[in-house]
Amino acid sequence: MAEKGKKKPQSKADKAKPKRELIPKKYPISRQPPKKRVKNFNEVALGYDEKTAVAEAERCLLCKKPTCIAGCPVEVDIPGFVKAIADRNFQLSIDILKATNSLPAICGRVCPQETQCEEVCVMAKKMEPVALGRLERFAADWEAEKGIIAKNLNPRGPKVAVVGSGPAGLTFAGDMVKMGYRVHVFEAFHATGGVLRYGIPEFRLPKSIVDQEVKYISDLGVEFHMNMVIGKIFSIQELLEEEGFAGVFIGAGAGLPNFMNIPGENLNGVYSANEFLTRVNLMKGYLFPEYDTPVWCGKKAVVLGAGNVSMDSVRTAKRLGAEEATIVYRRSRVEMPAREEEIENAEEEGIEFKLLTNPVRIIDDGKGWVKAMECIKMELGEPDESGRRRPLPIEGSNFIIDCDMVVVAIGQTPNPLIPQSTPGLKLGKWGNIDADLETGATSLPGVYAGGDIVTGAATVIEAMGAGKRSARAMDEWIRKEKR
Amino acid sequence: MHKILRKEELTPETVLFDVEAPLIARKCEPGNFVILRIDEKGERIPLTVADFDRKAGTVTIIFQKVGKTTYHLATLEQGDSIQDFVGPLGKHMEIGKVGTVVAVGGGLGIAPIYPKIRLMKEEGNKVVAIIGARSHNLLILEKEVSELVEKLYVTTDDGSYGLHGFVTEQLKILFDEGLKPDMILAVGPIPMMKAVCAMTKEYGIKTLVSLDTIMVDGTGMCGSCRITVGGKTRFACVDGPVFDGHEVDFEEYAARQVRYNPEEKEALEAYGIKCDEGGG
Numbered sequence: 001m002a003e004k005g006k007k008k009p010q011s012k013a014d015k016a017k018p019k020r021e022l023i024p025k026k027y028p029i030s031r032q033p034p035k036k037r038v039k040n041f042n043e044v045a046l047g048y049d050e051k052t053a054v055a056e057a058e059r060c061l062l063c064k065k066p067t068c069i070a071g072c073p074v075e076v077d078i079p080g081f082v083k084a085i086a087d088r089n090f091q092l093s094i095d096i097l098k099a100t101n102s103l104p105a106i107c108g109r110v111c112p113q114e115t116q117c118e119e120v121c122v123m124a125k126k127m128e129p130v131a132l133g134r135l136e137r138f139a140a141d142w143e144a145e146k147g148i149i150a151k152n153l154n155p156r157g158p159k160v161a162v163v164g165s166g167p168a169g170l171t172f173a174g175d176m177v178k179m180g181y182r183v184h185v186f187e188a189f190h191a192t193g194g195v196l197r198y199g200i201p202e203f204r205l206p207k208s209i210v211d212q213e214v215k216y217i218s219d220l221g222v223e224f225h226m227n228m229v230i231g232k233i234f235s236i237q238e239l240l241e242e243e244g245f246a247g248v249f250i251g252a253g254a255g256l257p258n259f260m261n262i263p264g265e266n267l268n269g270v271y272s273a274n275e276f277l278t279r280v281n282l283m284k285g286y287l288f289p290e291y292d293t294p295v296w297c298g299k300k301a302v303v304l305g306a307g308n309v310s311m312d313s314v315r316t317a318k319r320l321g322a323e324e325a326t327i328v329y330r331r332s333r334v335e336m337p338a339r340e341e342e343i344e345n346a347e348e349e350g351i352e353f354k355l356l357t358n359p360v361r362i363i364d365d366g367k368g369w370v371k372a373m374e375c376i377k378m379e380l381g382e383p384d385e386s387g388r389r390r391p392l393p394i395e396g397s398n399f400i401i402d403c404d405m406v407v408v409a410i411g412q413t414p415n416p417l418i419p420q421s422t423p424g425l426k427l428g429k430w431g432n433i434d435a436d437l438e439t440g441a442t443s444l445p446g447v448y449a450g451g452d453i454v455t456g457a458a459t460v461i462e463a464m465g466a467g468k469r470s471a472r473a474m475d476e477w478i479r480k481e482k483r
Numbered sequence: 484m485h486k487i488l489r490k491e492e493l494t495p496e497t498v499l500f501d502v503e504a505p506l507i508a509r510k511c512e513p514g515n516f517v518i519l520r521i522d523e524k525g526e527r528i529p530l531t532v533a534d535f536d537r538k539a540g541t542v543t544i545i546f547q548k549v550g551k552t553t554y555h556l557a558t559l560e561q562g563d564s565i566q567d568f569v570g571p572l573g574k575h576m577e578i579g580k581v582g583t584v585v586a587v588g589g590g591l592g593i594a595p596i597y598p599k600i601r602l603m604k605e606e607g608n609k610v611v612a613i614i615g616a617r618s619h620n621l622l623i624l625e626k627e628v629s630e631l632v633e634k635l636y637v638t639t640d641d642g643s644y645g646l647h648g649f650v651t652e653q654l655k656i657l658f659d660e661g662l663k664p665d666m667i668l669a670v671g672p673i674p675m676m677k678a679v680c681a682m683t684k685e686y687g688i689k690t691l692v693s694l695d696t697i698m699v700d701g702t703g704m705c706g707s708c709r710i711t712v713g714g715k716t717r718f719a720c721v722d723g724p725v726f727d728g729h730e731v732d733f734e735e736y737a738a739r740q741v742r743y744n745p746e747e748k749e750a751l752e753a754y755g756i757k758c759d760e761g762g763g
Contacts, residue, residue: 188569188700189700190566190569227568227569229569229570229572232570232572233506233507233510233570234506255702255703256703256706256718257705259706266709267738268738268739268742271706272705272706272707274704275705278699278705279699283699284524289749289750289753291524292524292525292526292552294743294746294747294749294750296742296743368735369742415702415703417702417721
């Protein structure tokens with residue numbers, strides 16, 4: 001244990017003469033065993049207990065010039081909250097987290113810490129970084145267990161509208177209500193959370209956690225309006241000119257699933273990841289027929305792509321009873337965009353990986369359903385504009401994969417409903433909203449945008465960062481306008 | 484929550500609701516649809532807007548009892564509420580003045596053509612309608628449609644009313660009599676739309692169809708409603724639901740529409756309806 005070296009963290013002598021015993025590896029987090037978890041939808045990672053959390057927090061060097069904060073898109077005071085855990089002051093820890101992050105229980109579970117705060121942790125130079133994500137989750141879960149108390153802030157300021165209740169919109173809403181704005185969130189679905197609800201499965205992010213985080217924001221005084229498709233029921237102009245909103249933040253998310261544009265993609269048994277996951281997560285298709293929405297799952301499922309959504313899809317298929325569940329990806333393992341932890345979870349669960357493989361066509365069974373998929377082997381060439389080595393087909397290497405279900409999880413393009421219904425809103429070349437990445441400002445005064453609708457499919461925390469920056473920028477803009 | 488302000492049983496299989504939805508009524512246009520979910524455990528189903536009243540703040544839906552959700556929906560009474568009611572979705576129809584239009588509606592397809600006929604009249608078109616049903620007692624909106632159109636033709640499959648036969652047979656008669664419409668609008672069962680399109684293609688008459696696909700979100704997010712039109716994959720929810728019928732791949736459309744039939748059957752049986760009673 002690290003108690004010895006931890007006694008005088010502020011002492012100047014510490015840096016010159018490091019006495020403390022460094023623990024090279026993160027304390028492991030307990031998980032449901034793979035054989036058991038592939039048969040249920042319960043959360044896989046079970047979290048740290050108090051003792052482990054404190055021990056892990058004590059691994060933090062409390063650097064004089066911490067590098068981790070800069071790695072966090074929502075600027076959490078990381079050494080502050082970690083030290084509070086080490087000091088067993090868990091309330092202080094969650095207070096520090098919530099000062100800049102309205103959704104810590106979610107971030108602690110789904111952030112790609114290994115490419116953010118943990119990547120730049122000083123410890124990571126020589127050994128494993130401090131498990132910042134697990135500690136964040138611990139603090140948030142500690143608070144939830146005790147009961148989250150949020151006081152209604154009774155905001156009296158100008159009214160602002162938020163389009164979409166996903167991570168960008170929720171963060172924006174939380175920050176704005178704390179600044180005194182009356183915030184109204186418009187959500188197209190019948191439930192809040194956006195991708196947190198329809199996309200990320202229960203076994204990675206329990207929906208009770210989403211409920212709990214949304215309730216906190218709602219309790220602060222934010223109003224939520226469900227079933228409101230902005231662009232249809234109200235246009236952005238109407239919100240500004242007729243409904244009395246001083247500003248609008250668009251966090252509508254990526255919306256249209258990409259397909260491969262290969263033959264056979266409209267066969268029965270082919271899903272977009274969005275459809276497959278929405279049927280399961282939002283509509284609770286895994287509880288059919290208790291819930292009315294069915295979700296068909298094959299015995300031999302193939303998922304195209306290797307991002308987090310692909311891992312979610314393939315692991316969901318496994319849980320729905322697929323005997324074989326396979327990832328097909330055109331590059332190699334190191335280029336897979338999914339979080340390392342999710343790839344490991346998938347491997348443990350018996351997911352197969354057919355790498356350097358690209359689908360050519362999906363073959364039907366003569367009755368309109370999938371029977372197999374023809375693929376071609378790939379090799380890696382020179383780096384492309386993304387910096388990753390470009391996959392090139394190996395001629396004549398075609399082969400057939402036996403499968404009855406294909407989930408296409410190769411990303412999405414922004415939803416056109418708002419761009420099409422908002423004259424004067426400048427768009428980027430992919431149909432995304434062209435917004436300043438620092439402020440979220442769009443080509444229309446008072447209209448800000450952030451998250452996937454601006455960047456294309458990215459991560460929860462990046463969307464949250466955009467929501468945070470837009471809140472700051474809109475607040476400044478409204479105050480200037482009022483003068 | 485959206486209150487049902489009026490319920491009317493149009494036929495033993497078909498029910499009409501006027502639903503309180505002032506914000507949707509305010510923006511509704513012919514061609515739009517709504518998505519509803521009855522309660523917490525319900526599925527989201529799309530229904531074409533059959534009518535709307537901006538002043539009264541109501542949206543009219545007409546549905547046929549075919550699956551668990553529609554059977555359940557039909558048990559609701561005036562004064563009951565539907566939990567989720569989303570819209571207006573889809574592209575509304577824009578035709579402009581084209582001249583003479585024949586509107587063909589089969590079965591429940593008469594409901595979606597009704598507001599479109601009104602729009603086409605307002606746009607200065609001459610509209611002739613052919614409506615058909617399996618039997619006289621299943622025919623809907625005859626009076627409403629007849630009040631709008633120049634001339635109304637009715638067909639029934641069993642010959643219990645109007646012309647004994649399909650709507651396509653009546654259409655053929657009109658062509659043979661020398662009618663040269665500038666456009667056809669056809670909404671109904673897939674075989675009917677396919678047959679109308681095959682016939683009008685021969686005559687070179689532009690034909691619009693409205694597709695009723697399987698959807699989840701209805702906003703372009705899931706792609707469940709995708710369909711090949713003109714060789715390209717389109718989403719009925721955001722690119723449609725009205726498409727050029729000569730471009731639609733009806734084979735694929737028909738195959739996609741039955742993909743949840745076993746589950747539909749299971750749900751219906753769990754709900755207590757025997758499958759020979761239920762349709763689709």
